[in-house]
Amino acid sequence: MTIGSPEEPKREVHIAFERVVKSYDGRTQVVKDLNLEILRGEFLTLLGPSGSGKTTCLMMLAGFEALTSGNITIDGRPVHDIAPHKRGIGMVFQHYALFPHLTVGRNLAFPLEVRGLGPSERNSRVRRALQLVRLEGLEKRKPANLSGGQQQRVAIARALVFEPEIVLMDEPLGALDRRLREEMQFEIRRIHQQLGVTMVYVTHDQQEAMVLSNRVAVFREGRIEQIAAPETLYEEPGGVFVSSFIGDNNVLYGEVREVRDNDICHVTIGQDRDVKAFAGEATRPGEPVWIAIRPERVGIATSDNQYSNQFDARVNDIVFMGDHLRLHVETCGIHNLVLKIPNIVGHGAVLPGDDIQIGWAALDCRALSIESKNSL
Amino acid sequence: MNRRRQGRRLLRRFIPVGLALPLVAFVLVTFVIPLATMVVQSVHDPEVADAFPRTLALLADWEDSALPSPDVYEAMAAELVLSRENRSIGKVATRVNRIESGTRSVFAKTARRLESADTSDMPASMIQIDRRWGDVSLWRAIVKAGQRYTARHYLQSIDLERGLDGEIQLVSEERRIYKTLYLRTVYVSFAVTVSCFLIGYPIAFAITSVSDSLAKILLVIVLVPFWTSLLVRTTSWLVLLQNQGVINDILVWIGLVDDGSRLALVHNMTGTLIAMTHVLLPFMILPLYAVMRSIPPVYMRAAASLGANPFQAFARVYFPQSLPGVSAGCLLVFILSLGYYITPALVGGAKGQLISNMIAYHIQTSLNWGLAAAISVVVLVGVFVCYFLFDRWVGIDKLKLG
Structure with missing residues (x-):
């Protein structure tokens, strides 16, 4: 376990999925013609709702599921005829899968024992792995006597102790409560930066994906909808599915009236409201589009705070969220547009039932083509 | 008011006890009283x-x-x-x-x-x-x-007697029959347990690893012998194993065995072993199956991901986790074998008789009930010893029967 400097991942393909198809029953494909390149040292998250094929992809990479067609290569070599135990891939399972009859120390020593390492080498590696996850001194405990968070750390340490080049994690934090989950996210991030191994992480929690990943592949119905760095996914979603799956989004339906050459398009929503939006995808006049606006980019307009898109709105509800307020307003014929207002002095000026002016900058909303990705 | 509430609370506490009363009475009449009579019988000879x-x-x-x-x-x-x-x-x-x-x-x-x-x-x-x-x-x-109260039967049941001078001594060699029988019973029980385990473990493993619908069919196949009469099962072994029986006929027919030297498969220890293994097999398979089904398959995957080949994964991860089932099945089969009676009586012949057949002999034929009771108590003590050893080594709370 060499401690590498947290440098940028090298642009070298480590794992590649080539036209991978997986079908369990021969009819419905859970993974459809999937191509994916994972770089060495990268932290890639497969993100998507349940049933989108992300876990299946992970299992195929680990060797627990056979491919229906296509190829998976590691360092350019196809792996389909390599048995799971010879792939040298560390894996953290959803419910940890710590062997209940072995102590923590024996659990960690297991991969070293089956590799035939001597006792002194085993002991020092186990100790280092426990140090890495900050669980020194728990070797003698049985997994049942550990808290959920500790079990999680042991599972991670066990997946790392034999120094695999690739570590897979299948929703490892799903069983933890929120606070512990957030703590563990940063822990996993730190471990990845410390070791520089290639990590493939499966989750349905977009916030987790954002915290951890170099890149996120958003899965939907067996395909990758978009693969990009978290910031890109958030700011430049490739479609309405990604825009609503990553973070919150208000999605309005409209029709393009005019496209200006500075990437701004005018979209008509409702009867005759005109919205100026960033023409993300090539749009042409007359085309129906979705317009996506992040709740935190919508503000309350005042006399000295004017927006390029500005509308009358009625406040239906105000929800106090601690660090921010959520306003549910009705505007332009839309029943429920959400605003996130930071919890700063002055927010008390608005009350449910008030008529206010809301607005957002043209560049803060994106027009997303409907044809390519039709439904939500 | 207060007293009434107290009465109700008392009533509520006694309802569960009351529901168990029929069972308590049943156990008392059919088990505790006969057992106590037996123990008294073994020392009381008026x-x-x-x-x-x-x-x-x-x-x-x-x-x-x-x-x-x-x-x-x-x-x-x-x-x-x-x-x-x-x-x-x-x-x-x-x-x-x-x-x-x-x-x-x-x-x-x-x-x-x-x-x-x-x-x-x-x-x-x-x-x-x-x-x-x-x-x-x-x-x-x-x-x-x-002597109204005597240890005579106990001494006799373990091949001892009181000599002329009152010293406890071994009986003369030709009268030492019980030690052989105890040893044979323990040996047969052990052999039956081992063969039940060797046959039952793969079967239970197979039932857990096949699809649900196939598992149901296999379970029924395991249980069908369980549902047929013990006598039918045992006598059908006679048909199969006897000198002119199906198995010998087949062996002769395919030329493995000469017609003159047909195998003696029944009316001896072999017959007792085969028939008892068959009869007791469900008692091994069912607890094994119950435990194996509760082992999540993810452990085998985890072992594989950590570099264990299928054999290592089985030996180091699966088998240790199935041990509660193994010990439950072995304990059940061993204890049941210790007291097994009908099967050895029917297929055992003279050489395949066990201690329980001797108890039956003393009850039915020699009418020495005191001795029969003493032997029974010795067997019962043996069973309790097994139970406590099991509890000591494995822990009775780990016993899973289903």
Whole structure:
């Protein structure tokens, strides 16, 4: 376990999925013609709702599921005829899968024992792995006597102790409560930066994906909808599915009236409201589009705070969220547009039932083509 | 008001106890009372003491090197006649005969002839009727049999006896039968347990790893023998295993065995082993299956991801987790085998008889219930020892039966 400097991942393909198809029953494909390149040292998250094929992809990479067609290569070599135990891939399972009859120390020593390492080498590696996850001194405990968070750390340490080049994690934090989950996210991030191994992480929690990943592949119905760095996914979603799956989004339906050459398009929503939006995808006049606006980019307009898109709105509800307020307003014929207002002095000026002016900058909303990705 | 609430609380506490009452009564009547009677029976032997109270009182300070005094003979004669009248003499004769064999006829004969005998010199008359009245060993046997509470049956059940000087000693070699039987019973139980495990483990593993619908069918196949009569199952083994039976016929037909040297598969230890393994197999498979089904398959995957080949994964991860089922199945089969009766009786022949067949013999044929009870208690103690060893090594709370 060499401690590498947290440098940028090298642009070298480590794992590649080539036209991978997986079908369990021969009819419905859970993974459809999937191509994916994972770089060495990268932290890639497969993100998507349940049933989108992300876990299946992970299992195929680990060797627990056979491919229906296509190829998976590691360092350019196809792996389909390599048995799971010879792939040298560390894996953290959803419910940890710590062997209940072995102590923590024996659990960690297991991969070293089956590799035939001597006792002194085993002991020092186990100790280092426990140090890495900050669980020194728990070797003698049985997994049942550990808290959920500790079990999680042991599972991670066990997946790392034999120094695999690739570590897979299948929703490892799903069983933890929120606070512990957030703590563990940063822990996993730190471990990845410390070791520089290639990590493939499966989750349905977009916030987790954002915290951890170099890149996120958003899965939907067996395909990758978009693969990009978290910031890109958030700011430049490739479609309405990604825009609503990553973070919150208000999605309005409209029709393009005019496209200006500075990437701004005018979209008509409702009867005759005109919205100026960033023409993300090539749009042409007359085309129906979705317009996506992040709740935190919508503000309350005042006399000295004017927006390029500005509308009358009625406040239906105000929800106090601690660090921010959520306003549910009705505007332009839309029943429920959400605003996130930071919890700063002055927010008390608005009350449910008030008529206010809301607005957002043209560049803060994106027009997303409907044809390519039709439904939500 | 307060008292009423208290009454209701009391009632609520006793409702669950009350619901268990039929069971408690059932267990008491069918188990605790017979068991207690059996234990009492094994040490309590009042027949001779009840028949000869005066004689035994006089014999209490008799030096057993010489014949007793004439008044003992007189008391004996009177009580012999009395016990002939109330028809207890047969039981008494049986008791004494068990201690000193060949003495059964002495008592009835003497009692009958005493009516017309000369009563002036009772010792002489009695010795004249049967010369064994002049033998101290008969008197010793009467004294021994006259003990109301005795460890005799227990000593006998483990091949021991009290010698002339009261020392506990091994019985003579040709009478040592029980030790062999205990050892054979333990050996057969052990062999049956091992073969049940060897056959049952792969079957249980197969049932857990196939699809649900196939698993149901396999479970029924395991259970069908369980639902058929024990007698039918056992006798069908006779059909299969006997000298002119199906298995020998097939072996001869395919030429593995010469027609003249057909295998002796039944009426011996082999027959007992085969039939008992078959009969007890479900008791191994069911607890194994229950435990194996609760082992999530993810452990095998985890082991593989950590670099263990399928054999290592099985030996180090799967098998240890199935141990509660293994120990439950083995404990069940072993304890059931210790007391197994019908199967060895039917297919065991002389060499395949177990200790329980000896208990049955003493209850049904020799009518020595005291000895039967003592042997039963010895077996029961053996079962408890197994149970406590199991609890010590494995922990009874780890026992999973389903």
